[in-house]
Amino acid sequence: MKTKIQSxxxxxxxxxxxxxxxxxxALSAIFxxxxxxxNPSETSAKGTDTEQITVSGNAEEAVxxxxxxxxxxxGDRSAKKLIVKxxxxxxxxxxxxxxxxxxxxxxxxxxxxxxxxxxxxxxxFHLKNNENSVFPHNIDLHAVNGPGGGAEATFVxxxxxxxxxxxxxxxxxxxxxxxxxPVGMHIANGMYGLILIEPEGGLPKVDxxxxxxxxxxxxxxxxxxxxxxxxxxxxxxxxxxxxxxxxGSTTGxxxxxxxxVKTGETVRFFVGNGGPNLTSSFHxxxxxxxxxxxxxxxxVNENVQTTVIPAGGAAIVEFKATVPGEYVxxxxxxxxxxxxxxxxxxxxxxxxxxxxxxxxx
Amino acid sequence: MxxxxxxxxxxxxxxxxxxxxxxxxxxxxxxLTSVSSEKPMQKIxxxxxxxxxxxxxxxxxxxxxxYLDETAVTNAEYLTFLKANPQWSKSKIIRLYADSAYxxxxxxxxxxxxxxxxxxxxxxxxxxxxxxxxESVGKRLPTVDEWEYAARADENLxxxxxxxxxxxxxxxLYQQKNNYKKPVKQxxxxxxxxxxMYGTIWEWxxxxxxxxxxxxxxxxxxxxxxxxxxxxxxxxxxxxxYAAFIRFAMRGSVKADYTGNNMGFxxxxxxxx
Numbered sequence: 001m002k003t004k005i006q007s008x009x010x011x012x013x014x015x016x017x018x019x020x021x022x023x024x025x026a027l028s029a030i031f032x033x034x035x036x037x038x039n040p041s042e043t044s045a046k047g048t049d050t051e052q053i054t055v056s057g058n059a060e061e062a063v064x065x066x067x068x069x070x071x072x073x074x075g076d077r078s079a080k081k082l083i084v085k086x087x088x089x090x091x092x093x094x095x096x097x098x099x100x101x102x103x104x105x106x107x108x109x110x111x112x113x114x115x116x117x118x119x120x121x122x123x124x125f126h127l128k129n130n131e132n133s134v135f136p137h138n139i140d141l142h143a144v145n146g147p148g149g150g151a152e153a154t155f156v157x158x159x160x161x162x163x164x165x166x167x168x169x170x171x172x173x174x175x176x177x178x179x180x181x182p183v184g185m186h187i188a189n190g191m192y193g194l195i196l197i198e199p200e201g202g203l204p205k206v207d208x209x210x211x212x213x214x215x216x217x218x219x220x221x222x223x224x225x226x227x228x229x230x231x232x233x234x235x236x237x238x239x240x241x242x243x244x245x246x247x248g249s250t251t252g253x254x255x256x257x258x259x260x261v262k263t264g265e266t267v268r269f270f271v272g273n274g275g276p277n278l279t280s281s282f283h284x285x286x287x288x289x290x291x292x293x294x295x296x297x298x299x300v301n302e303n304v305q306t307t308v309i310p311a312g313g314a315a316i317v318e319f320k321a322t323v324p325g326e327y328v329x330x331x332x333x334x335x336x337x338x339x340x341x342x343x344x345x346x347x348x349x350x351x352x353x354x355x356x357x358x359x360x361x
Numbered sequence: 362m363x364x365x366x367x368x369x370x371x372x373x374x375x376x377x378x379x380x381x382x383x384x385x386x387x388x389x390x391x392x393l394t395s396v397s398s399e400k401p402m403q404k405i406x407x408x409x410x411x412x413x414x415x416x417x418x419x420x421x422x423x424x425x426x427x428y429l430d431e432t433a434v435t436n437a438e439y440l441t442f443l444k445a446n447p448q449w450s451k452s453k454i455i456r457l458y459a460d461s462a463y464x465x466x467x468x469x470x471x472x473x474x475x476x477x478x479x480x481x482x483x484x485x486x487x488x489x490x491x492x493x494x495x496e497s498v499g500k501r502l503p504t505v506d507e508w509e510y511a512a513r514a515d516e517n518l519x520x521x522x523x524x525x526x527x528x529x530x531x532x533x534l535y536q537q538k539n540n541y542k543k544p545v546k547q548x549x550x551x552x553x554x555x556x557x558m559y560g561t562i563w564e565w566x567x568x569x570x571x572x573x574x575x576x577x578x579x580x581x582x583x584x585x586x587x588x589x590x591x592x593x594x595x596x597x598x599x600x601x602x603y604a605a606f607i608r609f610a611m612r613g614s615v616k617a618d619y620t621g622n623n624m625g626f627x628x629x630x631x632x633x634x
Contacts, residue, residue, distance in 0.1 A: 102536050134623050135607060136614035157614040158621045159462055182606040230533050233603050
């Protein structure tokens with residue numbers, strides 16, 4: 001009997017010893033499982049977070065800019081109600097020296113006006129089709145979560161205006177473009193631009209920011225043929241452009257439109273690719289991109305020479321101007337740069353920096 | 362007593378009914394005064410054609426013979442109509458029948474704009490106005506099928522759709538601007554002896570609103586079971602027909618009361634077959 005009691009006592013003592021151990025083991029197991037669970041719930045919490053962002057203050061009309069300029073950064077302002085007014089305008093312009101083209105534009109430029117907002121902003125978007133337009137138009141903004149990116153809601157005949165509302169849920173640099181049939185033709189004629197949705201707190205500050213957008217153009221005549229050129233549907237379908245240009249013309253970033261910065265300045269390019277067909281191998285000759293927001297999203301790559309920008313996509317590239325001189329902006333698919341116009345320039349002025357670069361000629 | 366009460370009630374109800382009959386608002390009578398028109402029309406012989414949108418892929422649509430105005434209705438012709446039917450003039454038109462840009466360039470009710478030829482096609486008129494004009498001259502608007510069927514002709518062939526250069530030529534004509542200010546017969550007549558089907562103005566058709574290009578044209582390439590549902594069902598032969606896409610997109614973007622600098626019309630008439 002005693003032994004039984006003793007053995008029982010021993011067992012109960014064992015139990016007494018092992019009980020807390022079991023308890024701790026159980027607790028740790030629960031913690032571990034919880035930790036595993038946290039990641040998915042964290043990401044889903046992020047998604048619903050931006051939807052829950054509340055706007056404050058009065059509604060404000062957004063300031064839009066023509067390329068290569070961009071509106072002022074949003075900084076650390078809170079989300080607000082933003083009114084964006086954009087007009088589609090059909091106008092003849094210069095595609096190259098002595099070569100004209102009937103462009104279809106947003107805001108009168110190719111690419112169209114740059115729109116800048118913040119995640120959580122509630123945007124009231126007005127799209128007007130100029131009364132002198134011949135064709136109907138609409139807009140699809142890649143920053144919109146909703147059917148057609150706004151295309152159905154903004155289909156406007158010449159002289160008409162449409163309004164729709166959307167909330168910017170995702171930060172990033174997004175393309176917008178016309179989506180009226182035939183879509184390829186509307187885009188090929190220049191109907192594209194960029195809308196930047198800055199993250200909470202805004203993008204890190206840099207000294208200079210510029211807006212560049214690549215596009216391919218398909219003309220009846222060959223590259224350089226003078227006079228008014230018409231859109232060539234066969235070449236567009238075959239994806240054999242005559243012109244591949246930055247900012248709507250071979251001189252979009254040349255001559256008096258050449259960009260200019262000073263040594264020591266940090267520079268950011270918001271680069272889009274309107275297509276309609278070609279992907280860009282974006283490179284700045286003589287510079288390395290210190291930071292690249294790949295595909296205009298949130299992931300940052302560093303120390304990149306050439307970054308891929310798909311048709312209908314974008315990228316944000318940053319570098320520091322170190323050595324003075326003229327730097328050439330190209331699509332590194334080089335025959336496009338030298339024979340089709342995918343070439344621009346940025347001039348860096350300031351003191352030499354012989355430690356970084358010294359020519360002995 | 363009760364019976365009297367009911368009789369009186371019934372009488373009252375009767376009289377109320379009569380009163381409301383008298384007080385009832387009669388809809389405004391848009392009585393059209395007929396106008397004569399000397400405008401030549403051309404006979405378009407009936408036939409089969411492959412419609413661009415909304416029909417089963419292999420079926421052909423039959424268009425009966427009909428007459429079509431050789432040119433668009435001009436400012437001068439429309440002015441004649443307005444003088445006989447002032448209820449359609451700029452100051453008197455009911456807002457339901459045309460938006461506020463109706464005849465926007467006309468200085469007054471009966472004054473054609475100075476920088477626009479009287480023989481230029483009349484524009485800034487709504488579908489309702491176009492219909493009223495057509496009725497006043499004893500005609501009607503062409504249907505989309507009729508218009509598209511007659512428009513398949515180039516200068517030589519009644520059906521030029523097999524010619525690959527035809528679409529490119531139309532796209533080229535669509536680049537021209539401000540042709541609504543110039544007199545009609547701006548281009549050589551087509552094989553039906555019809556002028557200016559391309560490159561002058563967009564033209565109202567009787568059933569333009571049956572075209573359902575939503576503006577969300579990325580969906581417009583999918584085949585649909587039902588004829589017109591959230592997008593156009595496009596026959597595969599014509600995905601390259603950008604000119605037709607443009608025309609149908611234009612038709613899908615307008616409403617009957619819309620007016621535009623580049624929108625006018627021409628009339629049609631049954632051939633009585």
